[in-house]
Amino acid sequence: MKILQVNAGTENGGGRTIIINLIRALRKNNIDVQLLVFEKGPVADWAAKYNIPTTVMNQEGRLDLRVVHRLRKFIVDNKIDVVNTHGPRANFIMSLVSKKVKTKWVVTIHSNPLLDFSDNIKGKLLTQMNIRALKKAEHFILITPKFQPVLEEIGIDKNRMGSIFNAMDFSEKLPQTVHHDVFSLVNVARLTPVKNQALLLKTLAQVDFDFRLKIVGDGELRKQLQDLSRNLGLETKVEFTGFHDDTSSYYQKSDLFILTSNSEGFPLVLLEAANFGIPAIATDVGSCDQMISDETGWLIPPANSDKLKEALVAAYKKWQEDQLRPMGQKFYQYCSQNFSSQRLSQALMDVYQSL
Missing domain, CATH: 3.40.50.2000 (Glycogen Phosphorylase B;)
Structure with a gap:
């Protein structure tokens, strides 16, 4: 054939x-x-x-x-x-x-x-x-x-x-992750309305803990999102890296992956996060629920700042207790077996x- x-x-x-x-x-x-x-x-x-x-x-x-x-x-x-x-x-x-x-x-x-x-x-x-x-x-x-x-x-x-x-092709060995000195977040996505990074920025402006966020990607909303980040006083905490073919280093330097899309199919970035042993917060759209459970991350309703904030606070507490890494390993084990x-x-x- x-x-x-x-x-x-x-x-x-x-x-x-x-x-x-x-x-x-x-x-x-x-x-x-x-x-x-x-x-x-x-x-x-x-x-x-x-x-x-x-x-x-x-x-x-x-x-x-x-x-x-x-x-x-x-x-x-x-x-x-x-x-x-x-x-x-x-x-x-x-x-x-x-x-x-x-x-x-x-x-x-x-x-x-x-x-x-x-x-x-x-x-x-x-x-x-x-x-x-x-x-x-x-x-x-x-x-x-x-x-x-x-x-x-x-x-x-x-x-x-x-x-x-x-x-995807998963690593054969269980990923060994690092607990970073500052709560490190990453979003890998196009900078377009459907990915709704504006929700992430506005919600992070409300939290009372320290963090660093890297937004990896490019698109029509880049300048608008950069302006929003600056207006929210986040310019020292948020970095817009632009598009990169190889995003592996960004996963490796992060404690948590975040996807705030209004619509998705079956986002490959969640499998990529799992491959690096990084747990995730994702909106409950498309088939995100097929990958994420309470043991591997947080599913939240789309376009809901309150629920996103709750998940971020919960993840931060897990990070303080060094409990995100075991969640990430379970994420890897589940996804590598099923996808x-x-x-x-x-x-x-x-x-x-x-x-």
């Missing part, structure tokens, strides 16, 4: 990592899988690091529809059995190809398709284009079952869906072979 994973190529952060991880998982099991992207960019660059066979279509902007013919020809020439698309642009292009080839088409839903674009005229148009494209696919892999009612709402039969959680790349590979192949 020949499998083709398709993406626009501009994904950064978690989306890119998820695509590369699933290809690596399949290749470890000697599955014939390759990557196709429409533009040279972060996804192709990361694929090169892991020697993943990659084809770049060199699309000249989103409106360059010459890639439709190129994609169709590639699928036919390479006798592809299954195409798995990731992201709205890949979905749209494949929707124009799907009736012209015999290959099976699977879509991985990484995020709520109703929230992928801004709430303006252009965003609403792109959302409708994506929905129309999605309806032509044969099967949907949801990274959280909480997306099922969303897809049903836009008219997709639940029998065409199945959930497969994200995964391994081997499990991901088998689950994907079960879907592909059932089509």
Whole structure:
């Protein structure tokens, strides 16, 4: 069976990592899988690091529809059995190809398709284009079952869906963490409205204990969040590091990971935190509840400053007692057992072979 994973190529952060991880998982099991992207960019660059066979279509902007013919020809020439698309642009292009080839088409839903674009005229148009494209696919892999009612709402039969959680290659050894001299926090996420770092900053301004926070990522709200941090008097406690491909040192230098998103699918950053033995506070969105329990962190309602403050105070007390590190080790043990790349590979192949 020949499998083709398709993406626009501009994904950064978690989306890119998820695509590369699933290809690596399949290749470890000697599955014939390759990557196709429409533009040279972060996804192709990361694929090169892991020697993943990659084809770049060199699309000249989103409106360059010459890639439709190129994609169709590639699928036919390479006798592809299954195409798995990731992201709205890949979905749209494949929707124009799907009736012209015999290959099976699977879509991985990484995020709520109703929230992928801004709430303006252009965003609403792109959302409708994506929905129309999605309806032509044969099967949907949801990274959280909480997306099922969303897809049903836009008219997709639940029998065409199945959930497969994200995964990663975990360290073979239990991570040995350090109790830092100052309560050290980290947030790894894009600086966009849906990640809601503003809530984190406003809540931290209310606590009466010392801390240091590193916000690792970049995005449209960076200046606004930096201004907010300064206005709240947090400029000596909060550092905006910008985007980094390798975030391992930030996890290693932290006592607690925090994710305050208003919406998520299955955030890979929680698995990354677990891999470094760092417990987490996360909003109860998407499938965060599949990873975090009372023994490994704190789940709080989204956009709720009071509950976030309660969790931060509780975590600080645990830090004072040096009890965060045992929580982090339990987090590692649970996630490494339940969200391994081997499990991901088998689950994907079960879907592909059932089509």
